[in-house]
Amino acid sequence: MTKGMHDIETIRKQFPLLHEKINGKSLVYFDNAATTQKPQRVLDALNQYYTHDNANIHRAAHSLAARATEYFEATRKTVQQFIHAAEVEEVIFTKGVTESINLVAQTYGRSVLKPGDEVLITGMEHHSNIVPWQMICEEKGAILRVIPVNDAGELLLDSIDTLLTIKTKILSCVWVSNALGTINPVKKLIEYAHTVGAVVLLDGAQACAHLEVDVQDLDCDFLAMSSHKLYGPTGVGVLYGKRALLDAMPPYQGGGEMIQEVTFAKTTYNELPYKFEAGTPNIADVIAFGKAIEFVNETGKETLSKIESGLMEHCSKGFDSINEKYPGTSPIVRIGTAHKKISVQSFILPAMHPFDVGMMLDARGIAVRTGHHCTQPLMRHFGLEGTIRASFAAYNTEQEIDVFIQALENIVRHSNK
């Protein structure tokens, strides 16, 4: 066994769900961009918490509560280190990227935007990084502008100086496209945005599982993360923000935990990070999220990345081999061919609706996503209603990709009859 294969096996063994049968077929799970499977340590942490450690956290009067608080806050520290934030108070726990972005739009956005101001996003955004900005722009009379995308699914930055101007107060940009896998040149964009006085929010939903994250090096003002894209449970995410910005922002939701003192005359707010964490949080899942990060750290992002690149290459060879059998036509058309990508491949079979392809693949136990991937404007840019998207993680194997390619070959053969 080569070292590469040994790594995949070691990783794969930790994920119980991968060994399930779906409709009597072995599961080939290629929908990792939608959500990842969870390693045993994450599952154990969830069970462990409710069996041995459950208590409400903060202001702990008894030992059980003190312990739960300790574990919860330990995850905050783990996240801080994972993203290289300067201070642990800059890590706010939310429900996920969608809530993180809504939080910034509704607090920072609301306090800063004036009529005629501009918010800049890109043509490849997920709806969670479009709609919150549409909503706040409408409320404040601000204008939403969009960086266009080219045919390869890369940002067109030729006219960036007409889009990112002194009128731009916020640039909110996806780091890695969920539909196309494109890695955007965010460091450059952040630098440029800062020269015109705009703050930058990065949608890091896909990026955090695949790329090194150093918020200080990037100098982004905000970063949104979701646990469930990173081998952690759903319902938990992070908003990172520079302390100065978070301190100046009004609170998002009101309630317990986020207050200092409450009277009917006036209420004062708690300090960071609690100012933005109203109510009892998703304690068990935050703790389990910490274990997911531990898994990534132990395995090593470089190892994960290398395996994923290998899988992408194997898939690409498979696509080419199908296309070669039908010279003159292109039964498999890749959508999203950026120079820099993560292990996500959208494609279409021009002869067939993505829905039909998805169902046929499902019949062989292969899980992919079909449709607009919550990026309707992007799909429209390509003149499509949707695509079929295969997204690989480091627990997928070349054999699984072979099964996938065989299934596609069969579908192509049938549609060519």
Place this chain on the structure above:
Amino acid sequence: MESRLFYLMDLGKKLPVMNDIHKTDEFLIKGCQSKVWVYPSFVRGKLQFEADSNTEITKGLVYLLWSVWNNRTPEEINATDLYFIEKIGMQNMIGSQRSNGFANMIRQMRQYAAVYAQAPKRA
């Protein structure tokens, strides 16, 4: 399972071409993940259906209903026991969410039949 889906796609190809004019939102079946149009007309006491879908597998599903119900009286449509649905393992084949869409197709076609059952009969 796969071969059944291929078969459904082949069946869908047998559906007569639907008039584009009738492919409006009014005739879209609600609750389907794909777009499915069913347009009814009533000719000499029998229901005629034009139907289409933007996806091949769903078109095959529509064909199944069309092949049983096209050119039938409202009474015949009302009285039909669609026993074949369970027999072919529809739920397993297309899942419960899509089965709901299929159930909506059936419901809509039966509703059309019920409406035309009220129509005055020709002498």
